[in-house]
Amino acid sequence: MLDTVPYLGETLHRWRIGPSTFLACPTRGARLMNWNLAHADGSVRDVIHWPELASLDGFASVRGGNPVLFPFNARTFDQGDIHHWRDAEGVRRPMPMHGIARQGRFELIRADATGFAATLRPDDAAREAYPFAYEFTVVYRFAATSLTCEFILQNHDTRPIPWSAGHHFYFTAPWETGRTRADYLLEVPAARRMRQDAKGQLVPGPTLPAIDSLANPAWIDTFHLGLSSPTVTLSPAAGTRSGAIRVSHGLDKKSPPPPEATFVTWSGAPDAPYFCIEPWMGPPNSPEHRVGLHHVAPGKSQSFVVEVALAS
Numbered sequence: 001m002l003d004t005v006p007y008l009g010e011t012l013h014r015w016r017i018g019p020s021t022f023l024a025c026p027t028r029g030a031r032l033m034n035w036n037l038a039h040a041d042g043s044v045r046d047v048i049h050w051p052e053l054a055s056l057d058g059f060a061s062v063r064g065g066n067p068v069l070f071p072f073n074a075r076t077f078d079q080g081d082i083h084h085w086r087d088a089e090g091v092r093r094p095m096p097m098h099g100i101a102r103q104g105r106f107e108l109i110r111a112d113a114t115g116f117a118a119t120l121r122p123d124d125a126a127r128e129a130y131p132f133a134y135e136f137t138v139v140y141r142f143a144a145t146s147l148t149c150e151f152i153l154q155n156h157d158t159r160p161i162p163w164s165a166g167h168h169f170y171f172t173a174p175w176e177t178g179r180t181r182a183d184y185l186l187e188v189p190a191a192r193r194m195r196q197d198a199k200g201q202l203v204p205g206p207t208l209p210a211i212d213s214l215a216n217p218a219w220i221d222t223f224h225l226g227l228s229s230p231t232v233t234l235s236p237a238a239g240t241r242s243g244a245i246r247v248s249h250g251l252d253k254k255s256p257p258p259p260e261a262t263f264v265t266w267s268g269a270p271d272a273p274y275f276c277i278e279p280w281m282g283p284p285n286s287p288e289h290r291v292g293l294h295h296v297a298p299g300k301s302q303s304f305v306v307e308v309a310l311a312s
Contacts, residue, residue, distance in 0.1 A: 018144025030138035046172040049274040060103035070101035074284035077200030100126040146309035166280030173275040183237040184214040191226030243311035260292035
């Protein structure tokens with residue numbers, strides 16, 4: 001069931017599908033804000049965290065939901081200068097943190113019982129940062145215990161368009177009373193762990209096992225590449241009633257994703273009420289180091305699909 005609800009002067013869309021309720025603001029950054037799951041006993045589990053707000057000021061940078069990162073993830077650099085990038089013609093351009101979409105206005109193209117589609121309408125600042133003729137659409141599809149999100153970039157220009165987009169899912173963790181992060185296990189099947197230095201270059205990251213406690217501080221701000229499986233799993237301790245969270249690059253669970261496909265693990269603080277598992281097309285600053293940088297040819301389109309599912 002789809003309906004709308006007022007929220008701090010904005011109209012949100014709400015989907016109730018089986019035990020799940022999804023809340024989104026398609027016109028502000030195509031932002032999925034919250035996902036919660038009703039249990040048979042009447043209790044509710046928050047799957048995707050959204051904080052209590054007094055106003056929508058600073059909505060783009062709220063630590064919650066799933067901010068859309070487009071066209072590039074996190075911090076871009078040009079010769080060591082942050083928040084800039086250099087295009088194929090050698091022109092230096094500005095690029096905000098996490099790109100232009102999370103603070104952008106979208107036009108709602110479709111909203112029905114299964115989800116929504118919204119297309120970015122770039123403003124002057126977005127066009128200065130990313131001066132191409134294109135159409136960028138975000139498509140959400142909701143189900144009883146899962147969601148998929150597809151980014152579609154259509155090139156209407158006469159030159160290739162670069163991009164390396166991603167997601168910033170804020171998962172509620174811990175999600176049961178009396179639990180701590182030490183009661184959860186995170187599994188990231190990566191061959192390489194990397195971080196970003198002060199000049200934007202990729203450097204070796206911490207040594208981590210494939211499975212470890214969520215309380216391990218080495219997870220924070222780490223990029224995971226060389227994935228042997230497309231899926232990262234956050235599992236609760238034995239004896240809990242709520243299922244694990246599985247985040248996947250694509251819908252093919254049997255084959256590994258491309259070698260540059262990246263998961264980022266991050267949290268704002270050890271005691272924050274959320275933990276972020278972020279599937280990205282590639283690591284940050286891809287226009288400069290080229291790892292994970294994709295190009296859409298003139299007249300063509302590309303898509304990037306991720307799935308989030310709860311284990312039964």
